[in-house]
Amino acid sequence: MHTAAGVEARLPIRSDMDLVWVRQHVRQAAALLGFGLVDQTKLVTAASELARNTLVHGGGGRMEAAHVTTTGGIDGLRLTFSDSGPGIVDLDRALSDGYTSGGGLGMGLGGARRLVHDFAVDSAPGSGTTVRVTSWVSRPPRPREGV
Amino acid sequence: MPEHEAAGSPGTPTHAVRDFLRRRREQIAQRWADEPLFRTVFTVSRDEAVEAGKVVVDALAQVADAQRVEDPDAAGFTGVREQLARMGAARSRAGLSTTQVSSELAALLPPVDNLLVADLEGETPERLRECTTTLSVLLGTLRLVAMQTALSEVQALIDRQRLQLLEVATPVIKLWDGIVAVPLIGTLDSARSQGVMETLLNAVVDQHARFAILDITGVPTVDSLVAQHLMKTVAAARLMGAECVVSGIRPAIAQTIVHLGLDLGTVKTRASLADALGYCLHELGANIVNVTPDGAGHR
Ligand SMILES: Nc1ncnc2c1ncn2[C@@H]1O[C@H](COP(=O)(O)OP(=O)(O)OP(=O)(O)O)[C@@H](O)[C@H]1O
Ligand SMILES: [Mg+2]
Numbered sequence: 001m002h003t004a005a006g007v008e009a010r011l012p013i014r015s016d017m018d019l020v021w022v023r024q025h026v027r028q029a030a031a032l033l034g035f036g037l038v039d040q041t042k043l044v045t046a047a048s049e050l051a052r053n054t055l056v057h058g059g060g061g062r063m064e065a066a067h068v069t070t071t072g073g074i075d076g077l078r079l080t081f082s083d084s085g086p087g088i089v090d091l092d093r094a095l096s097d098g099y100t101s102g103g104g105l106g107m108g109l110g111g112a113r114r115l116v117h118d119f120a121v122d123s124a125p126g127s128g129t130t131v132r133v134t135s136w137v138s139r140p141p142r143p144r145e146g147v
Numbered sequence: 148m149p150e151h152e153a154a155g156s157p158g159t160p161t162h163a164v165r166d167f168l169r170r171r172r173e174q175i176a177q178r179w180a181d182e183p184l185f186r187t188v189f190t191v192s193r194d195e196a197v198e199a200g201k202v203v204v205d206a207l208a209q210v211a212d213a214q215r216v217e218d219p220d221a222a223g224f225t226g227v228r229e230q231l232a233r234m235g236a237a238r239s240r241a242g243l244s245t246t247q248v249s250s251e252l253a254a255l256l257p258p259v260d261n262l263l264v265a266d267l268e269g270e271t272p273e274r275l276r277e278c279t280t281t282l283s284v285l286l287g288t289l290r291l292v293a294m295q296t297a298l299s300e301v302q303a304l305i306d307r308q309r310l311q312l313l314e315v316a317t318p319v320i321k322l323w324d325g326i327v328a329v330p331l332i333g334t335l336d337s338a339r340s341q342g343v344m345e346t347l348l349n350a351v352v353d354q355h356a357r358f359a360i361l362d363i364t365g366v367p368t369v370d371s372l373v374a375q376h377l378m379k380t381v382a383a384a385r386l387m388g389a390e391c392v393v394s395g396i397r398p399a400i401a402q403t404i405v406h407l408g409l410d411l412g413t414v415k416t417r418a419s420l421a422d423a424l425g426y427c428l429h430e431l432g433a434n435i436v437n438v439t440p441d442g443a444g445h446r
Contacts, residue, residue, distance in 0.1 A: 012237070012240065014240065014241075015240075017308075020334055023334075023367070023368055027367075037399045038398070038399045038402050038403070040399075041368070041399040041400060041402075041403045042402075042403050042406060044367070044368050045368055045369070045370050045403045045407060048368050048370040048372075049370050049371060049407075052370070052372060097408050104371065104372070104375070105371045105374065105375050105409070107371040107374075107407060107408050107409060108370070108371050110408065111371060111406070111407035111408045111409070112407075114406045114407065114408065115403065115406050115407060
């Protein structure tokens with residue numbers, strides 16, 4: 001079994017520099033849990049998108065990383081991004097490819113969803129946004145919580 | 148241990164302070180939880196701040212127990228060093244200067260001092276003074292420990308940033324007449340991408356380049372922002388009359404880009420820098436001769 005050390009973390013997301021730590025931590029945690037190179041890259045990229053959204057759209061927040069296991073003993077990495085920014089008014093639209101409220105490609109949120117196994121957004125206008133994603137080292141046990 | 152000695156506890160002032168810290172552990176932690184240092188660092192819940200405060204109180208009691216109130220290297224501080232460092236670092240990150248962090252640490256004394264004075268009611272003024280002096284020396288030492296640790300954190304941060312600054316310097320390499328290449332290494336945040344774009348465009352102008360190769364072998368993550376920067380650079384170079392080729396997209400990154408849904412269709416890509424150079428030379432019409440071991444050259 002893996003220890004929580006090196007995986008569990010709570011990192012602030014307040015600057016571009018913090019995004020660097022987020023990516024580094026996710027890569028390290030994913031490697032520790034036994035994710036292969038491709039899956040590590042997917043997780044890091046998803047984390048990069050979500051952390052940047054937290055920073056740019058949410059006005060800053062944090063990421064929490066946790067080691068989760070299924071009853072079947074499969075290891076997973078769960079990342080929770082939260083901010084207390086304006087929230088997402090229209091989630092379906094925000095998730096659709098190409099929609100951006102400002103200057104981006106609009107691929108981040110929807111792209112991140114495709115890069116992980118489980119993806120859940122909790123957001124309401126005015127009360128911040130929490131995006132929680134989980135990926136499993138081997139086959140994902142589906143179905144799990146939806147969007 | 149549930150101690151409940153009366154105010155007139157015997158022993159040295161240091162021991163009196165130790166007993167006071169143990170007795171008032173909860174109250175001290177509660178008061179600290181309202182101080183900026185704890186309140187702003189432990190934002191998730193107040194309980195968390197209180198728990199963190201208790202750990203610090205315990206450390207102080209241990210140091211007092213060992214009669215080492217003036218010693219920043221006292222064993223009792225070992226357990227809280229990391230926590231103090233994290234708190235200090237969080238405050239610096241929030242934009243506080245070292246002096247401000249230091250005064251937030253100093254602000255931890257008055258609430259404890261008030262409690263101590265209240266506890267020692269009925270003691271002789273001299274005893275009271277000895278005890279409060281001991282307490283302020285002890286908290287002074289705590290402050291020193293916290294600042295030492297914070298400073299070493301700052302040093303570590305500076306070292307890391309220096310490393311990243313090194314990455315920022317982006318060399319433009321002239322590979323051939325009319326062909327320049329930029330090996331991108333490290334994180335491409337907005338500021339840096341801007342720098343890369345400018346450097347590259349300048350090189351295109353200065354060297355009358357017709358081709359520019361952006362090699363991303365050394366870029367660990369290609370997300371939508373990096374992709375956007377690459378596409379902008381390609382578009383800008385095109386306006387300057389140069390064609391861009393992106394090389395070095397590693398297999399894991401290629402798969403990720405596809406899942407992410409990014410369409411790099413408008414960007415010419417090649418697997419390796421060598422392939423990219425080969426393509427550019429071919430386009431330039433240079434005659435490349437590959438010399439084989441038997442000496443016979445062929446294309
Ligand atoms: N944490 C958040 N808080 C508020 N709004 C958000 C948050 N995350 C995403 N959004 C909204 O969803 C939209 C789509 O997000 P998405 O990441 O897909 O695109 P983007 O960030 O605009 O561009 P990019 O492709 O560069 O990521 C954003 O433009 C924004 O309006
Ligand atoms: Mg985004």
